[in-house]
Amino acid sequence: MERAGRPISPERAVLVVSHDRVGAQMAGPGIRYWELARVLARHLPVVLAAPGEIDLAADGLHLWPYTPRQWETLAPAVEGAQAILLCGDVLDWFPALRESATPLVVDGYDPHPLETLALFAGTDEQAERHWERERILQLQARAGDFFVCASERQRDWWLGLLEAAGRVNVHTHGEDPSLRRLVDVVPFGLPASPPRYGQQAIKGVWPGVGAEDRLLLWGGGLWQWLDPLTAIRAVARVRVQRPDVRLVFPGTRHPNRAAIPDMPMRRAALTLAEELELLDRHVFFGEWVPRAAWPSVLLEADVGLSLHFDTVETRLAFRSRLLDYVWAGLPMVVSGGDASSEIVARFGLGEVVGCEADEAVAAALLHLLERPRQSFSRRFERARAGLTWERAAEPLLAFCRQPRRAPDKVRGLPLPPAARASSPQRGPERDAPAAVEIARLQALVADYERGRFMRLMRWLHDLRQRRR
Numbered sequence: 001m002e003r004a005g006r007p008i009s010p011e012r013a014v015l016v017v018s019h020d021r022v023g024a025q026m027a028g029p030g031i032r033y034w035e036l037a038r039v040l041a042r043h044l045p046v047v048l049a050a051p052g053e054i055d056l057a058a059d060g061l062h063l064w065p066y067t068p069r070q071w072e073t074l075a076p077a078v079e080g081a082q083a084i085l086l087c088g089d090v091l092d093w094f095p096a097l098r099e100s101a102t103p104l105v106v107d108g109y110d111p112h113p114l115e116t117l118a119l120f121a122g123t124d125e126q127a128e129r130h131w132e133r134e135r136i137l138q139l140q141a142r143a144g145d146f147f148v149c150a151s152e153r154q155r156d157w158w159l160g161l162l163e164a165a166g167r168v169n170v171h172t173h174g175e176d177p178s179l180r181r182l183v184d185v186v187p188f189g190l191p192a193s194p195p196r197y198g199q200q201a202i203k204g205v206w207p208g209v210g211a212e213d214r215l216l217l218w219g220g221g222l223w224q225w226l227d228p229l230t231a232i233r234a235v236a237r238v239r240v241q242r243p244d245v246r247l248v249f250p251g252t253r254h255p256n257r258a259a260i261p262d263m264p265m266r267r268a269a270l271t272l273a274e275e276l277e278l279l280d281r282h283v284f285f286g287e288w289v290p291r292a293a294w295p296s297v298l299l300e301a302d303v304g305l306s307l308h309f310d311t312v313e314t315r316l317a318f319r320s321r322l323l324d325y326v327w328a329g330l331p332m333v334v335s336g337g338d339a340s341s342e343i344v345a346r347f348g349l350g351e352v353v354g355c356e357a358d359e360a361v362a363a364a365l366l367h368l369l370e371r372p373r374q375s376f377s378r379r380f381e382r383a384r385a386g387l388t389w390e391r392a393a394e395p396l397l398a399f400c401r402q403p404r405r406a407p408d409k410v411r412g413l414p415l416p417p418a419a420r421a422s423s424p425q426r427g428p429e430r431d432a433p434a435a436v437e438i439a440r441l442q443a444l445v446a447d448y449e450r451g452r453f454m455r456l457m458r459w460l461h462d463l464r465q466r467r468r
Contacts, residue, residue, distance in 0.1 A: 220319075
């Protein structure tokens with residue numbers, strides 16, 4: 001791992017900051033920043049920062065472990081950056097980033113406030129936790145120079161959020177009426193090369209799962225907004241006709257347990273499997289699979305599963321586990337309503353069913369178990385062509401090649417509508433001189449940024465770097 005206590009590179013790297021663990025065992029956020037950093041590093045110098053140890057080999061990447069809320073552990077990497085990719089949690093941990101002159105790319109692929117509503121539903125903490133996520137959401141909206149998200153649905157959501165925060169204004173609209181220079185889509189992707197089978201991972205390895213059994217894979221965690229209960233009820237139906245069916249949950253708890261608590265949904269799923277006399281017979285629970293072993297798990301499975309409830313989180317979600325299924329050519333049964341299920345329907349990669357419909361899930365599973373996996377090969381080939389990480393990262397790479405401050409931030413962000421409405425009312429004769437003075441100062445700042453002052457400051461900065 002390459003690590004130094006000085007600015008990373010005289011070439012001024014792009015800094016990718018993950019808020020979640022990056023390592024041999026990692027969940028969706030860590031995988032996203034790892035893969036995006038690797039794509040960017042094929043074209044630009046890149047530093048990938050993450051909490052704690054980063055126990056992965058990374059050709060062409062500088063790896064930078066940091067400690068949340070301890071600015072001195074991240075500051076040297078920030079000093080050498082020409083652009084920074086981060087999410088709201090990182091902005092919250094390190095307030096200095098909000099005042100940085102370095103262009104900030106805010107990653108809004110995960111609708112955290114909506115997940116928080118689901119996670120703490122029915123608890124005394126829900127209101128406080130939700131408002132905390134809303135506060136961080138507002139930090140993101142005000143701090144970003146460029147925003148990325150996972151789907152066109154999410155982009156619509158972000159455009160509404162940014163308009164409410166005053167970021168859709170005469171400056172951002174004047175620069176680009178489509179607002180693609182303000183917010184664009186960078187979804188989850190999949191590797192360009194196919195997965196390779198290593199060694200047996202589940203079939204013939206897990207007690208109770210035979211080498212010839214038919215394996216149903218739940219390829220992710222057991223979060224509150226997902227519906228493993230319908231999957232378990234469906235297996236209770238399927239086993240009558242297919243006693244060889246085995247449903248496995250190999251990742252029941254988040255690998256970063258200090259940050260992501262054990263969720264009630266895991267306990268509910270265990271309880272239901274036990275009540276239906278399926279536990280350790282037809283339904284099996286494990287722990288998070290190391291990333292190196294994950295391709296073997298995907299290739300051993302016969303059908304993938306991803307089910308969820310009908311909630312607002314579903315409307316905005318992009319299920320990264322479905323991309324893993326596409327990567328491995330694994331036919332799947334998924335709940336409709338999210339952007340990922342549209343990919344399944346468009347390319348015919350499996351069956352899309354309604355929410356909480358265990359009878360429909362059972363019928364879909366039985367249907368797919370009768371079809372050879374190879375019969376889907378051409379469909380998966382067509383789907384994979386447009387879903388690689390290289391393709392997904394194109395808007396991000398374009399920004400990082402020519403990083404820029406948002407035009408409204410250069411000129412000084414306007415007050416959000418709510419703040420303006422609460423300010424004392426003044427007559428037009430008072431407002432006019434103030435508006436003229438503000439415009440004059442904004443123009444002066446813009447001239448400084450374009451002219452000698454900024455060139456002088458950059459020269460002094462480079463000189464200081466060379467003397468270190």
